[in-house]
Amino acid sequence: MNLRFLIVDDHPICRTAAELIVRASYPDAHITIAGCLREALGLADHPDVILLDLLLPDSSGVATVTAVTKAFPLAKVIVITAAGADETDKLETRNVFGPIAKSAPMSTLARAIHRAIADTSQNGGSDILLLESIDERVATLTNAERKILEAMSSGHQNKQIAFAVGLSEATVKQHIKAILRKLGASNRTQAILMSLSGAPDPSDPN
Template sequence: MPDVQAIIADDHPLFRSALKQAAAQAMGEHPVLEASDLDELFIALAQHREIELVFLDLTIPGAKGVEGLARLRNQYPDILVIMVSANEQPKIIEQAMALGASAYIPKSSSLDVISEAIAQVIEGENWLPPQTDICTDDDSEQAQFARNLEKLTPQQYRVLSMIADGMLNKQIAYAMSIQETTIKQHVSAILKKLNVYNRTQAGILFNQMATVAEGDES
């Protein structure tokens, strides 16, 4: 089995412990780092460039549904991401896979199933729960938007997230401590890369990623 460095980003200590046990079965006794929120995850990734695999809880503090995954994929496109969640709704799984996750593991899965999923991802394959009924059309609007998101620079991604929050160019410029003309340039580049007509459409599509169905108990 390849030597893979990994980190578990989940705010539940008991599940992190169980996931480390499953990872050990699939990856051997390589050290697995832990993070309890999205900020801790990005700090760890900046400090440990050797990390190749992230286990990401869908509703970890700091994330807005699969927006956390989109941000991770934007900044670290070469890192493999395994989503873990108590939410097993096909639409959410479809969004996660469209945004570049390599697997989606329900928290109800046994350790053996989780280990199998990890091993499959490490070998370069995708993994989904058995009998998962999702649309895997790469030409879907969500898939196209996900691919286009990866074209944005981290700074452009930050601008987009603030557009989605309803902020004006002047407000974004103040928040980022840069000139408003620079924000306008970023917005033009964002719209072109995302292949959308205006900032409203960009914000709507971005916010759709943050939709997590009620009742997720991850």
């Protein structure tokens, strides 16, 4: 059964970024979008995981989380916010993860999603294996491919990458094709997000 995600955010760019992060690891997931709390609560389909902006047009703060967890008691809720720590430092309880700052790296949200989904299953085995699978795919990249993928993650185009790594643009294109094939990614964006999902989180002391 495919996982069901609900993204609740009133900012289109943030919604799109969250959807890309989900798709990078769970391409077959069913994703529903809501721009406000009322729209989210009106959904008939109950999600497995909710990515929830804490500050919505019609609700904010802990009241938002309370309303969502009451409506969807079995869902894992990942709180994403631009609010200060003083507003969100006591949010994390059972089934609620975060808060994740909107300024955090994409890998932080990706790992929060993996953590929440692993907690959803009885032993979390399949989801832990998924993260390990991404790590294993990234590990198959050559040094040159890793450098090119890092440059891609920085937003560089092929011509800039070629100059930076000292290769022809044609060779860079061949490397990118190999990167997509090895990672099982359909495009550059998915390859970048997959590499970030498997990358160590700099904020993780472990």
